[in-house]
Amino acid sequence: MNKQWSFRVIAAFSLTIFLWASAFSGIKVGLESYTPEHLTLFRLLIGSITLFVIATVTKMPLPDRKDIPFILLLGFLGFTVYHTALNIGEKTVNAGEASLIVSMTPIFSALLAGWFLHERFGLSRWIGSIISFLGVALLSFGAGEHVQLNSGILFILLASFAESLYFVFQARYLKKYGFLAFTTYTIWAGTFFMLFFLPGLVTEMTKSSIESTLSIIYLGIFPTVIPYLALAYVTSRVGSSEATSSLYLTPVVAFILAWICIGEVPSPRSVIGGVITLSGVLFIYTKGEKLQKTAKLSQ
Numbered sequence: 483m484n485k486q487w488s489f490r491v492i493a494a495f496s497l498t499i500f501l502w503a504s505a506f507s508g509i510k511v512g513l514e515s516y517t518p519e520h521l522t523l524f525r526l527l528i529g530s531i532t533l534f535v536i537a538t539v540t541k542m543p544l545p546d547r548k549d550i551p552f553i554l555l556l557g558f559l560g561f562t563v564y565h566t567a568l569n570i571g572e573k574t575v576n577a578g579e580a581s582l583i584v585s586m587t588p589i590f591s592a593l594l595a596g597w598f599l600h601e602r603f604g605l606s607r608w609i610g611s612i613i614s615f616l617g618v619a620l621l622s623f624g625a626g627e628h629v630q631l632n633s634g635i636l637f638i639l640l641a642s643f644a645e646s647l648y649f650v651f652q653a654r655y656l657k658k659y660g661f662l663a664f665t666t667y668t669i670w671a672g673t674f675f676m677l678f679f680l681p682g683l684v685t686e687m688t689k690s691s692i693e694s695t696l697s698i699i700y701l702g703i704f705p706t707v708i709p710y711l712a713l714a715y716v717t718s719r720v721g722s723s724e725a726t727s728s729l730y731l732t733p734v735v736a737f738i739l740a741w742i743c744i745g746e747v748p749s750p751r752s753v754i755g756g757v758i759t760l761s762g763v764l765f766i767y768t769k770g771e772k773l774q775k776t777a778k779l780s781q
Contacts, residue, residue: 491719494712503735505705506577507743509569511697515690518569519679521698524687526561526673528702533666545659545667553655553664557671560648560710564641565672571638576746581736582617582756583638585763589614590646598650606765614762620755653717661714669710733760 512521536542545553572580589611596607618635648668655664687695733756740746748756 488719491716494715498709498712498716499732499735501705501709503581503732504739504743505701506572506581506736507740507746508697508701508705509572509580510577510740510744510746512694512701513569513573515694516686516698518566518573519676520683520686521569522562522565523673523676523679523683524698525565525702525706526669526676528699529669529706530673532703532707533669536662537666540662542663542666545663549655549658552651553667554671554674556648556652556655557668557673558675559644560652560668561672562675563644564648566676567637567641567644571634571636571641574634575638576748576752577740577744578733578737578746578748578756579752580634580638581733582752582759583635584642584645585733585759586614586618586639586642587646587649589763590643591649594646594650610762610765612762613765614759617755617757617759617762620751620758649713649717652714653721656714656718661711661718665707665710665714669706 509521512525516524568580568584571583575583589607592607593611618639652664652668658664659667737746737748737756741748
């Protein structure tokens with residue numbers, strides 16, 4: 483294990499996995515009463531208010547004017563697009579399956595880091611990526627006699643890709659502002675773009691069940707704020723690729739929580755597709771690392 487992976491980093495990473503895993507079930511409960519757009523807005527408003535309190539207590543400075551356009555862009559990708567697309571996807575995709583599709587984020591992140599940041603994307607990563615995409619393809623088509631593409635999968639893939647862009651390009655701003663301030667700025671930015679859907683939110687809240695409303699409040703405080711702060715902290719210590727490399731554990735926890743909390747029993751197709759998807763990610767970050775070490779020793 484890398485020496486940079488201290489107890490604090492491991493604890494922050496474990497907290498990130500658990501809270502993000504719980505979000506998929508929380509979204510399902512929220513969608514019982516809220517539209518995907520209002521769920522995103524409500525969730526981000528709760529997160530923004532929570533962070534405003536933290537920013538006031540810590541006397542957080544505002545970002546430099548020249549950085550605001552890029553902060554707005556990253557906030558739009560990492561929060562507006564990610565949460566809205568994920569919510570739309572979960573209208574037709576089970577919580578456990580949604581978590582499996584989002585586990586493609588490390589692969590997207592590695593591809594983007596190789597393309598834009600010139601990080602090496604070797605043969606092992608290509609093989610692992612192909613394996614994972616085959617697993618996603620299996621999840622994307624319904625079971626039964628009629629094979630039909632589930633469009634919800636495409637929205638979740640969009641969410642995963644947008645989140646990957648956010649993770650890869652946040653590095654320089656993390657160094658400049660720190661993980662707390664930068665995450666705060668981008669969540670505020672993501673909330674700003676969702677204000678278009680503010681009309682009608684109060685009316686929807688009055689008609690919604692208490693379970694759905696409490697679920698979104700939970701989503702806004704815990705899975706929205708804390709994991710991003712924790713993962714930003716991990717990224718600032720070990721880098722974007724390593725920080726996202728073990729997020730394949732999230733679907734495992736998400737499936738368990740969905741089974742316990744909302745009674746979602748995984749289908750055989752979900753299990754097979756999930757195993758294939760996670761096998762690809764595992765191949766990249768286990769077999770791939772061994773191949774790199776062997777290559778270095780042979781030099």
